[in-house]
Amino acid sequence: MGHETENLAIFRGLLKFKSNVQKIWGVLIFLSIVTTIEVALGIIKPEILSTPVLRIKLLNWIFIILTIVKAYYIAWDFMHIRDEKSSLQGSVVFPLIFLIPFLALILLLEADYIFDVMNENFVSWNF
Amino acid sequence: MEATSSSQVDESSVWGGGKQPMNASYGKLMMWFFIVSDGLSFSGLLVSYGFSRFKNIDSWPIADQVFTHFPFMHGIDAPMYYVAFMTFVLIISSVTMVLAVDAGHHMKKNKVIFYMFLTIIFGATFVGSQAWEWKTFIQGDYGALETKGGQILQFVNSETGKRAPINDFSIQIPSERQTHESSNGIWYLSESKLSSFSINEVKHGFEVNDKLVIRLQKIDEKGRKIILSREESLIHIQNAKEVVEGANLIHNEYGHRLFADFFFFITGFHGFHVFSGVVINIIIFFNVILGTYEKRGNYEMVEKVGLYWHFVDLVWVFVFTFFYLV
Numbered sequence: 001m002g003h004e005t006e007n008l009a010i011f012r013g014l015l016k017f018k019s020n021v022q023k024i025w026g027v028l029i030f031l032s033i034v035t036t037i038e039v040a041l042g043i044i045k046p047e048i049l050s051t052p053v054l055r056i057k058l059l060n061w062i063f064i065i066l067t068i069v070k071a072y073y074i075a076w077d078f079m080h081i082r083d084e085k086s087s088l089q090g091s092v093v094f095p096l097i098f099l100i101p102f103l104a105l106i107l108l109l110e111a112d113y114i115f116d117v118m119n120e121n122f123v124s125w126n127f
Numbered sequence: 128m129e130a131t132s133s134s135q136v137d138e139s140s141v142w143g144g145g146k147q148p149m150n151a152s153y154g155k156l157m158m159w160f161f162i163v164s165d166g167l168s169f170s171g172l173l174v175s176y177g178f179s180r181f182k183n184i185d186s187w188p189i190a191d192q193v194f195t196h197f198p199f200m201h202g203i204d205a206p207m208y209y210v211a212f213m214t215f216v217l218i219i220s221s222v223t224m225v226l227a228v229d230a231g232h233h234m235k236k237n238k239v240i241f242y243m244f245l246t247i248i249f250g251a252t253f254v255g256s257q258a259w260e261w262k263t264f265i266q267g268d269y270g271a272l273e274t275k276g277g278q279i280l281q282f283v284n285s286e287t288g289k290r291a292p293i294n295d296f297s298i299q300i301p302s303e304r305q306t307h308e309s310s311n312g313i314w315y316l317s318e319s320k321l322s323s324f325s326i327n328e329v330k331h332g333f334e335v336n337d338k339l340v341i342r343l344q345k346i347d348e349k350g351r352k353i354i355l356s357r358e359e360s361l362i363h364i365q366n367a368k369e370v371v372e373g374a375n376l377i378h379n380e381y382g383h384r385l386f387a388d389f390f391f392f393i394t395g396f397h398g399f400h401v402f403s404g405v406v407i408n409i410i411i412f413f414n415v416i417l418g419t420y421e422k423r424g425n426y427e428m429v430e431k432v433g434l435y436w437h438f439v440d441l442v443w444v445f446v447f448t449f450f451y452l453v
Contacts, residue, residue, distance in 0.1 A: 020229050028222045032215065039211040042191065042452045050350065060453045067448040071441055078225045078437045080430075088149040092159055100170040107174050111181035119185070 007082045010073070027077045034066050055112070158431050162438045165400075169442050172396065173449050176389045186278075186344040188382030189352065190451045196263045210451050213256045214443065217401075220249030221440040228433045231426025236415065239429060243412040246436065250405040257398045264390065267373030270294065270322070271380040272329060274366040279382050281342040282333070283354055291339055293370065297324040297332040322370035333364055344382050390450070397446055400439045407432050 008023050009016045010030075017023035041049075041059060049059035076082045081089050149156065180187050191206035198209070227242035270293035272280040282291040304325065309317040324332075333339050341360040343353045355363060371380040379387035411432050420426045 020232075021226065024222055024225050024229065028218065031218050035211065035214055035218070038448070038452060039207060042207055063448050063452045067444055070444050074221065074437055074441045074444065078221050078440070079434055080228075085150045088151055088156075088159070091149070092163055095163060096166055096170075099167060100174070103170065104174050104177060107178040108181050111178040112184075114182045115184055118182075 010077065023077065027073050031070055031073060034070050038063060038066055152427060154427065154431050155434070158434045162434065165438065166442070169393075169396070169445070172389075172393050173445060176393060176449065179383075179385045179389065183383055183385070185346050186383055187346070188344075188386045189346075189350075192352075193264075193381045193386075194260070194451065196268075198259060207451055209256070209260065210447060213253055213260075214447050216249050216253050216256070217440050217443050220246050220253065221437050223249065224433045224436045228426070228430050231420070231429045234421075234426070236418070236421055239415050239426060240412070243408060243415060243429070247405055247408050247412060250401060250408060250436075254398060254401050254405065257394060257401070260394070261391075264387075265373050265375065267371075267380045268292065269380070270370065270372045272326070272364070272367035273369045273371045273378060275368045276366075277384065278366075279344050279371065279380065280363060280367055281352075281380075282339050283342045284338050285340045285354075285357065286338050290342075293329050293332075293372075294323060296336050296339060297328045298335065300325070300328050300331060322372050324370060326367060326370050329370055330364055330367065334361065393446060393450065397439070397442055400442070404432075404436050404439050407435065 008018070008020065010023065010027065015026065017026055041062065045059065049062065050057050052058070053061055075093075081092065147153075151159070194210060195204050195206050196209065197203065197205040223242045223245040227239050227246060230238035230242060269281065269290045271282070272293075274280065282293065282296070283289065284291045302325065304321070306321045307313075307316065307318045309315065337357065339360070340357055341355045341363050343355065343363075345353045347353050369378070371378045373380060374387040374390075376384075376388055376391065378384060381387070411428055414420065415426075415429065420428055
């Protein structure tokens with residue numbers, strides 16, 4: 001099933017592996033490093049990174065970006081999307097990268113609005 | 128697949144896949160359909176968590192103050208280490224799964240068996256860890272009071288800055304109050320187990336002990352929970368209506384009750400996926416041992432359950448970020 005055509009390079013060809021098994025271990029090391037960075041940042045929580053960017057803390061943006069990086073490598077190398085036809089890649093990825101941010105944007109904006117109403121108007125949660 | 132290569136279908140048609148649209152077999156394509164739709168269900172859950180969080184952005188619990196336990200290490204503050212461990216277990220199980228798929232491509236039956244076995248072990252470890260995590264969360268550790276409006280009041284020792292468990296400072300007041308069970312009271316009424324101390328005992332213990340202050344659910348500008356002064360605390364404690372120990376779907380000693388609801392629902396839904404993944408892996412594991420795929424001539428079934436298993440790992444990466452880190 002197409003395993004003759006495996007793509008053995010990651011990081012846009014920066015790192016090439018000799019066999020598929022080696023590539024798997026390479027991706028594991030990469031994912032472990034990313035997770036370690038995430039956990040370390042989550043425990044230390046550096047003060048500098050708490051400045052908000054687009055109403056979300058810089059630290060949280062870093063977490064979200066690192067998560068998407070991890071998701072990319074899980075999908076591309078563990079789920080072998082890298083070796084699929086580009087039509088399949090597109091059909092799997094496009095609905096998700098379109099619908100999820102869309103839903104998140106709408107609901108988070110609405111929640112922020114509700115928070116402002118509760119916070120600034122004469123409504124109290126604490127009675 | 129080799130048998131179909133001699134067909135007359137033009138290789139460039141059907142999205143470049145010849146007889147198979149997109150060059151993926153029927154089963155694999157259906158697994159992708161399922162994964163995309165399941166991914167949307169999970170994103171719906173996580174986004175609704177985000178909705179509730181943004182709506183209560185000034186009073187949401189801080190995850191590393193909630194998940195501070197590590198098995199066999201009592202009283203040691205270990206924020207997130209255990210979840211990090213669980214994440215590693217799941218990523219490693221993903222690796223053994225992909226190694227099993229790779230061994231299947233090369234038709235190495237014994238290697239497939241070995242790696243499938245490791246995957247099942249790691250998967251079961253993860254489910255067990257999640258059960259432990261739930262148990263600790265449900266049990267709670269310090270206890271808290273709840274006001275009529277559903278706000279949680281936690282107790283802090285103002286000298287050490289550490290949390291004060293209600294079991295330590297409450298003072299026993301003799302009383303006759305017992306748990307109302309339907310078997311020995313009014314048969315159609317019952318109540319859940321009484322807290323270890325009554326609200327009056329906690330209040331009394333608090334008033335006597337000058338070191339204790341209240342920590343509110345509210346967060347200040349720096350993202351820390353607001354701690355009241357002793358005088359304010361004495362006023363605030365009069366609003367308390369109920370003792371809360373641990374967490375369930377109605378009360379939550381860690382803070383906002385929606386936090387517990389989403390914790391149970393999202394990690395529960397994910398844990399259910401891991402559990403069913405382990406069951407499916409076991410079925411495929413025995414099929415491999417029995418030689419089903421050897422006879423069939425390909426190990427594509429291993430590849431398909433592999434896709435599901437990686438998907439479960441993928442979802443956990445997001446749950447980990449949005450529940451424990453952000």
